[in-house]
Structure formats: structure tokens, C-alpha cells
Amino acid sequence: MDQHHTNLMGTVHGGRILNLIDSVAGVVAARHSDGPAVTAAIDETAFLRAVRVGDVVHVDARITWAGRSSMEVAVRVTADRWDRAVPADTVATAHLVMVAVDNAGRPRAVPALLPETDDDRRRYREARIRREHRLTLRQALLQHTTEG
Numbered sequence: 001m002d003q004h005h006t007n008l009m010g011t012v013h014g015g016r017i018l019n020l021i022d023s024v025a026g027v028v029a030a031r032h033s034d035g036p037a038v039t040a041a042i043d044e045t046a047f048l049r050a051v052r053v054g055d056v057v058h059v060d061a062r063i064t065w066a067g068r069s070s071m072e073v074a075v076r077v078t079a080d081r082w083d084r085a086v087p088a089d090t091v092a093t094a095h096l097v098m099v100a101v102d103n104a105g106r107p108r109a110v111p112a113l114l115p116e117t118d119d120d121r122r123r124y125r126e127a128r129i130r131r132e133h134r135l136t137l138r139q140a141l142l143q144h145t146t147e148g
Contacts, residue, residue, distance in 0.1 A: 003053055012051035017077060018042070021094050024059040025073040029098035032063045032071060033110040037098040040070060041134065045094040055079040058088060065127030069107035070099045072127040095130060 007013040022039055029037035051057060058078045065072040073096045078088035102108045115121040 006053060009050075010053070012053070012055070012057075014047055017047070017051060017057075017092050018045070018094075020057065020059050021045070021061075021075045021077060021092065022096065024061045025075055025094075025096040025098060028061040028063060028073050029071050029100070032066065032113075033100035033108075035100060035102070035108070037071070037100045038105075039096060040099045041097040043095055043097075043134065044130065045092065047092050049079075049089055049091045051079050051091050054082050056082050056088075057091070062123075063113055064095075064123040065131065066110050066113035067131075069110055070097055071110055071113075072096070072131065073098055074123065074127075095127075097131075097134070 005012045005016045022042065026037060026039065056079065058080075059075060060078070061073050061075040063071050064074045075092075075094045075096065076090060077092040077094075079091045080086055080088040100108050100110045113124065115124045
């Protein structure tokens with residue numbers, strides 16, 4: 001990260017980190033769905049540590065759940081210093097919902113996700129809980145909007 005990525009505090013702007021998160025999630029979703037995918041939601045984003053000028057940022061993402069046309073992508077951002085051989089620190093995490101789309105922008109089917117390891121199965125169960133929470137929250141907000 002260099003100086004043009006900084007905010008008024010002199011650290012890397014959170015929006016720049018969100019941009020990296022969204023970009024990598026899009027790549028992972030496109031690869032899983034074999035075509036374009038768009039961001040439907042970004043939630044559970046946590047900024048854990050500031051990123052400084054000179055940090056090398058690494059973004060890792062994985063599909064944790066797949067439905068008919070949507071996928072949840074878990075993203076972990078780490079950073080280490082460019083001039084030191086030190087372990088990378090986790091600086092941010094996020095979960096995104098990506099929707100596979102066709103050339104007209106309409107949702108299209110995605111392959112099923114088949115969890116293979118115990119960790120994969122745990123992540124899949126947790127992703128389903130987040131999905132149910134998102135759907136319940138959305139329904140409650142829609143209902144509140146129509147009532148008031």
C-alpha cells in the first residue's frame with residue numbers, strides 16, 4: 001500500500017480495503033460459477049487493525065455456501081511489512097453475497113458447493129445461519145417500510 005491509499009489518519013483508507021475485498025470475492029465467485037457474478041451484499045465486515053503505508057496486503061477468499069444463483073464468499077485480509085520477514089496479521093474479515101448473472105444481468109444457476117472437510121462443513125453451516133439472518137432481517141425491514 002502506498003501513500004495515495006491513505007486517509008486523513010495516515011493509514012490505508014477502509015474503502016480501499018473494501019475494494020480489494022469486493023474484487024477478490026468477485027473473482028472467486030466468477031470462478032466457482034464459471035461466469036460473471038455481482039455483489040448483492042457485504043456484511044459481517046470487521047476492520048481489526050490499521051493497514052499502514054508500506055504494508056503488503058494479502059486477500060484470501062473462499063466460497064462457503066452456494067444456493068440456486070447466489071454464493072457466500074468469506075474473505076480474510078492480512079498484511080505484513082514489505083521490509084521484514086514477519087508473520088502476516090489479520091487486518092480485516094468479511095462475508096459477501098455474490099449473485100451469478102448472465103449477459104443480460106439476470107441471475108443464473110451456480111454449481112452446488114460440496115463441503116469436503118470438517119472445517120468446510122462448519123463454514124457451510126455458519127454460512128446458512130448468516131443467510132437465514134439476512135433473509136429474516138430483510139423481511140422485517142420490508143415489513144416495517146410498508147407499515148410506516
